[in-house]
Amino acid sequence: MSIQVFGLPVSRGVAIGRAVLVASSRVDVAHYFVDASEVESEVLRLRDARDEVAAELTTLKAEVSEESHAELAALLDVHLMMLHDEMLAEATKQWIIERHYNAEWAMSAQLEVLARQFDEMEDDYLRERKADLEQVAERILKALARVADPLASSGVHGVPRDFAGEDPLILVANDIAPADMLQFKRSVFTGFVTDVGGRTSHTAIVARSMDIPAVVGAREASRIVRQDDWLVIDGDAGVLIVNPSPIILEEYRFRQRQSEVERARLNRLRHTPSVTLDGQSVELLANIEMPRDAGAVIDAGAVGVGLFRSEFLFMNRGGNLPDEDEQFIAYREVVEALKGLPVTIRTVDIGADKPLERMSAHELRHEHTLNPALGLRAIRWSLSEPEMFGQQLRAILRASAFGKVRILIPMVAHLSEVHRVRQALDRAQAELRARGVPFTDVELGAMIEVPAAALMLPSLLRYFDFVSIGTNDLIQYTLAIDRADEAVSHLYDPWHPAVLHLIAQTISQANALGKGVCVCGEMAGDPAFTELLLAMGLRSLSMHPAQVSSIKQRVLRCDARALSSYLPTVLEADAPQDACAALMRQR
Structure with a gap:
């Protein structure tokens, strides 16, 4: 059905x-595929884990007095029977062979299949054996965590x-x-x-x-x-x-x-210059997470990287974070791949939905039980880890010797933070000079993600060369909405008048002071906002490479000067989305 x-x-x-x-499982399960050459060894891991559990259960049963604990002995017999049942053992093996799942994923997948079969049983006794099945499966999962996993240790989860x-x-x-x-x-x-x-x-x-x-x-x-x-x-x-x-x-x-x-059809626009009907050039940049994404930037026809989310270099590493040299190699790879086009590297933006494995128990406890969006994250976290922050700044500066690099600081809200960032950058430059390592002067930018930063922009721009508006977080903090919570996601509204006023104000003030301004949040890649952002005076947008062509198509069809005359009407409307749509129909 x-x-x-x-x-x-x-x-x-x-x-x-x-x-x-x-x-879902009460035991954390890694999910990744294994190559054909590793299928046999992965099946062996599963078998070794099952044998370890069988030995544990057999030892437990031997220690139980059948006269005094007959029910417990019988339960252990049930668990041993389930452990060797073909519906669990052989079927799990088939997930590895046929789908190339790693052993943990294969076990959790087969557990899901069998659990649903138990749920559909009419007999109450048999239906309640689901709990026994789950206990056996989780014993195997825990044993797998103890059985050596060469893929996990090498970090090859592809x-x-x-x-x-x-x-x-x-x-x-x-x-x-x-x-x-x-x-x-x-x-x-x-x-x-x-x-x-x-x-x-x-x-x-x-x-x-x-x-x-x-x-x-x-x-x-x-x-x-x-x-x-x-x-x-x-x-x-x-x-x-x-x-x-x-x-x-x-x-x-x-x-x-x-x-x-x-x-x-859109791909044919890749190499067409992004210019409006009235001759205004609009810079279309791309957002990336890893060095290997650089090729997609060129293929999409973007004119640079407007946001390199460096935190992804730090994730999924079991707490073994990249040192200065490893980061430098990654940043240099992107800079060289862009062949002279600008690369804006954002310093680590962790916390909230992106914690690191090495975060302390205190930090993790607060990240998960209090309000992570308002906690120790982004530049706050970097400043609390001066050694790591210094390593990242030195790595970025070293990469600047190979092309045009800019540094972007996330979640700026206080001038005290700005002064500490400037001091850290000065120290990093001095240390590189002392080591005789080449680098060039880099522009320093601030992410405008909280209303405080937008409202005090003229003060911030005394210390920064450019700003980049992170609309995802700006909307979240302006409307007090957790953007990852589906219970309130219907209230997450990029068309909210307060949000639009903050964005328009930021763009206007940056332009008036002669400082660069870009939008790098999700609004940049949404064609519904292209005309409105151009009307606000924005001439630089950064988005996922896959979205560049569709945004370029909108830009090519726009008259930016004519659009600007519509802006007051949209900003003053109670329902800006409807007002904007009506004005677009009149064009």
Whole structure:
């Protein structure tokens, strides 16, 4: 039977494929693919873990007096029987062989399949054996954590080049952590669905950067969907269709083909200069997470990197953070790949939804139990770690010897922070001079992400060369909305008059003072805002590479001077979105 699940549309388009469930577990489970050459060793890991659990259970049973604890002995027998049952042991092995899942993922996937079968049993006694199954599976998962994993120790969590699956795959999960999204970024998945999240949650942002359809905030999707179900993601409407009928499936396949034609048409604009009808040049830059993304910037026709999110170099490393040399190599790789085009590197923006494994227990406790968005994050965290901050600044400065580099400071709110950043930069420059290491002068910029920074912009611009408006967080802090919480995500509104006034004011003041200003949040890559941002006087936007062509198309069709005359009407309206749409229809 076909089922529709409604969520939030966060990345447009249509995806059709088979479901791959990332099941929730009381034990943390790593999810990654293994190469064909590693399948045999991964099966061996699973077998060794199972043998270890069998030995534990056998030892426990031997220590139990059957006369005094007959029920406990019988329970251990049940666990041993389940441990060797083909429905658990052999079926888990098949997930590794056929899907190339790592052993932990394979075990959690098969546990999900069997748990649902137990839930559907009519006999109460048999249905209650689900708890025993979960206990056995979690024993195996814990044993796997103790069994050496060469992939985990080497950090190679990729996608097999020779993955044999013929059907496209769609990932379904309760939520996907930023570190997992980083692993899946180069994966075989054609779409994502999560139970939780908002339009600017990290899952949504990465899905857009991958240019694949995604639906978040779909509530019970991970419970409704079964492994290998056929799914359709309607990224435009925010709908997930489970096991669609043949007619529905054909309709969406037709829409897929139309999207491919439209994408090919937009790609022809890659090398067309981004100039409005009235001759004003608009700088279209790209946002990236890792050095390997640099090629996509060039392919998209962007004229530089407006936001290099350096924190992704620090994530998914088990606490072994990159030192100065490793960071320098990564930054230099991007700078050299851009061949003279500008690269803006944002210093580490961790905390909130992107904690690091090395954060102290105190920091992690507060990040997860208090309000992480208002805690020790971004520049606050960097200033609390002066040694690490100094390493990053030196690495960025060293990369500046190979091209045009700019430094961007996230979440600036206090002048005291600005003075400490300036002092740290001066120290980094002095240390490099003392070592005889070449570097060039770099421009220093501030992220405008909190209302305080927008309201005190003239004071900030005495110390910064440019500003970049991070609309995702600016909206969150202006409206007091956790942008990753689906319970309040309907209140996250980039069209809110207060948000638009802050953005317009920031752009106007920066232009008046002759300082560069760019928008690098999600609004930059949303065609619905292109005309409005141009009307505000913005001439630099940074977005995911996949969005450059569609924004360029809007720019080429705009008369920026004519648009500016509409701005007061939009900003004064109670419903700016409706006012903007009405004015666009009049053009």
